[in-house]
Each structure stands twice: as structure tokens, then as C-alpha cells.
Amino acid sequence: EIVLTQSPATLSLSPGERATLSCRASQSVITYLAWYQQKPGQAPRLLIYDASNRATGIPARFSGSGSGTDFTLTISSLEPEDFAVYYCQQRYNWPPITFGQGTRLEIK
């Protein structure tokens, strides 16, 4: 099973700042990694698929990078609506499909 480890667990930033979230895989997932955003009481929303491709309707301030075992989600300038929990997910080696434990992005 591929374990995904996200860091930090919590990130405290202010609107307008740049956010950098990390996801590290226990073995290579090539570029088969996605990022999701989840707000309280809502279903997850796909942001990035295959490491660097923005999903339909996702603003350009969200970008993904990385390959192999190390991946990054960057939000270039935080908007108030971006404060949420973010999860990474791999689809390279399954079953099982695995998710990271999440990074909570909170307002400083």
C-alpha cells in the first residue's frame, strides 16, 4: 500500500499570501496524484489531477507540481474562500486507492 504523508498538518496564513502544501508518497506514483479541497459540510472537490492539471473550473491561482514521491500544491494568492482542508490522492498503485491525511489551511 502506498502511504501519502501531507505536511504541514495545519497551515496558518493570511489572505493574499502564498500557500505551499506538500504530499510525499512512500514509493513512486509517477505523476498519478490528485489534490482535493474540502470545506466543512461539503463533499471534496477535485482541484488538480495527474500532478499538474487543473480540473474544470478551477482558478489559475491553484497549481500542482512534482513527480515520483514529492508533490506540491501551490495557491499563489489566498482568497477567503480557499481556507479549507486539502487532500492528496494517488491512483498509480491500487488497490487500495489512498489519500493523505489532509492539511488544514486556516486564516491567521
Added chain:
Amino acid sequence: EVQLLESGGGLVQPGGSLRLSCAASGFTFSNYGVGWVRQAPGKGLEWVSIVTDNGERTEYADSVKGRFTTSRDNSKNTVYLQMNSLRVEDTAVYYCAKCKTPGLALHFDHWGQGTLVTVSS
């Protein structure tokens, strides 16, 4: 517009059974795999199961293997999750989610709103 609507959640005693449904619309249902993902209260996301577009292949997390069964009826645009021998630790919001591209590209681009399953005596 793609929509997924789960139903069938509720309160059940340990050892009991429940069947969840996921009704889909707005896309060619028979072309896409569908997964189930759950989220225990205050916890992260946990993949539960997946069913291929034609229903011929299913896969399960170890935590539910042998107890849960996923199936689909392409004539009704619906996926099911039959949950037997339920445990307290199965308590969660259960989401169904559509695979992003035809086949088994296992990133999920549309999700239902979730249905709560509570296992308690």
C-alpha cells in the same frame, strides 16, 4: 450538469445491514467507473470501493472486504453499496464519486453530497 445523489443512510445496530444507492445523471453513466469514499466524523477521506464502467470488476479496501459489495445497474444509472456485518467503526459519511475519464482513471471529478451511516446500539 453532472449530479450524483446518495441515499439509504441511517442508524443501524452493530451486525446489521444497509444498502446505499447512488443515482447519477448528466453524463453517459455506462462509460465511467464509480467509487465509494467515506469519512468518519472529524477524520480524513478513506476509499471504500470501486466498480468499473461495465460492472465486471470491483475492488475493496481491506477494512470492508468480505462485508461490503458494490454493484451497478447501468439501465437505472445507479450504483449500490451493500453493507453487511456493520461495525461501529463503519460510522461515516459515505460519498459516491465519478471517475474523471472513461475507464478507470481513478481521480474523482464529481462527488455526491454524501449520506450518513451511523452504526450504534
